[in-house]
Each structure stands twice: as C-alpha cells, then as structure tokens.
Amino acid sequence: MEKYIRAVIFSLILLFPSTSADAAVSYSINDLIENAISLDGEKVTITAEAIGEKMERSEGTWVNVNDGTNAIGVWMDKLTADRIGYFGDYSHKGDTLRITGTYSRACLEHGGEPDIHAETLEIIKSGEAISHRPSPAKALWASILSVAAAPFAIYFIRQSSLRKKHNVRHLDA
Structure with missing residues (x-):
C-alpha cells in the first residue's frame, strides 16, 4: 500500500x-x-x-x-x-x-x-x-493569357487611332 x-x-x-x-x-x-x-x-x-x-x-x-x-x-x-x-x-x-x-x-x-x-x-x-520563385503553372497561365489578350489590345489600339483620325477630319471640315 x-x-x-x-x-x-x-x-x-x-x-x-x-x-x-x-x-x-x-x-x-x-x-x-x-x-x-x-x-x-x-x-x-x-x-x-x-x-x-x-x-x-x-x-x-x-x-x-x-x-x-x-x-x-x-x-x-x-x-x-x-x-x-x-x-x-x-x-x-x-x-x-x-x-x-x-x-x-x-x-x-x-x-x-x-x-x-x-x-x-x-x-x-x-x-x-526567403526566395520566391513563381510556380511553373502560374508562368504558363500568364503566357497563355498574354497571348490571348494580344489581339484584343491590337484591336482597341487600332480603333482608338481610327477615332482620332476621324475626329481630326471633322474638325478640319
């Protein structure tokens, strides 16, 4: 005990x-x-x-x-x-x-x-x-989206320049 x-x-x-x-x-x-x-x-x-x-x-x-x-x-x-x-x-x-x-x-x-x-x-x-490296998946998606966005950017840039030319012709008239 x-x-x-x-x-x-x-x-x-x-x-x-x-x-x-x-x-x-x-x-x-x-x-x-x-x-x-x-x-x-x-x-x-x-x-x-x-x-x-x-x-x-x-x-x-x-x-x-x-x-x-x-x-x-x-x-x-x-x-x-x-x-x-x-x-x-x-x-x-x-x-x-x-x-x-x-x-x-x-x-x-x-x-x-x-x-x-x-x-x-x-x-x-x-x-x-600490080193920060982007993941390969993020780099791939960034590349894909950049390529996909390029035609839209070109289109809007051209439209903008056409509008400017059109507005200049109206001012001359």
Whole structure:
C-alpha cells in the first residue's frame, strides 16, 4: 500500500510542478489580449517571430513580434534589440524569440497601447532569407493569357487611332 501512495504523490508532483513566485507563464499573444484584465502587470513569456523593423527611440527600442495568433509591440533596451539579426518581411523569415517581460494591457508610458516591457530575450532560431520563385503553372497561365489578350489590345489600339483620325477630319471640315 505504501508503494501506491508514493506513486500517487510522485505522479501529483509531476502533474503539478512547483513554480517560483517570479517565474513567468508562457502565453500566446492572443491569450494576452483575450485575458488582458487578469494579466495586466503580470510577468509573461511569449515565443514569436520578430517582424517589420526595429524602431529606435532615445530611451529604448520597439520590436514588433507575431506568434501566428496575433502581434504585439515589445519595448526593450537598444543592446538587446541589436542582437536580433532578421526581421520578418516578404523576403525574410524573422528570428524566433522567447521574450519574458511585464505585460501591460494599456501602457500609460507608451500611449495606452498593449505592450510587453522585455526583461529577457532569447533567440530560439535565427531567421533567414526567403526566395520566391513563381510556380511553373502560374508562368504558363500568364503566357497563355498574354497571348490571348494580344489581339484584343491590337484591336482597341487600332480603333482608338481610327477615332482620332476621324475626329481630326471633322474638325478640319
């Protein structure tokens, strides 16, 4: 019987790990927005892609991040922001970041918008350049439609020039 009690206690310890008071809970950005009132002022952790570009200010730097559920601005010091190598855009996949900081649903310091004031930043995966090649099917359809449209373009150009000549003759008369 003592074995079973130990097994149950051990299972409960594994199911409900102890957390220290200052440990941050990991959230999606959508979770932050949907639970904004209860999470306001809490230390949180998110994992997201750096997007756009860093926006330096005299006191710090803004970095926008997107985790696939939503996007949010993260306020951090310039040295921390300088560690980010890639920002997501059409030609790049941004660095994947794990950010821990204080969440504000309406930050008074930054115009009342939701944001995170970063305390730590870890680069989980470095970003990379993305090449975009048109699919062969799209190239084929573009060629076919261009050839099909050419006679119509020629017809309308000729009609336009004939109208101009016709209008000039009427003006001369």
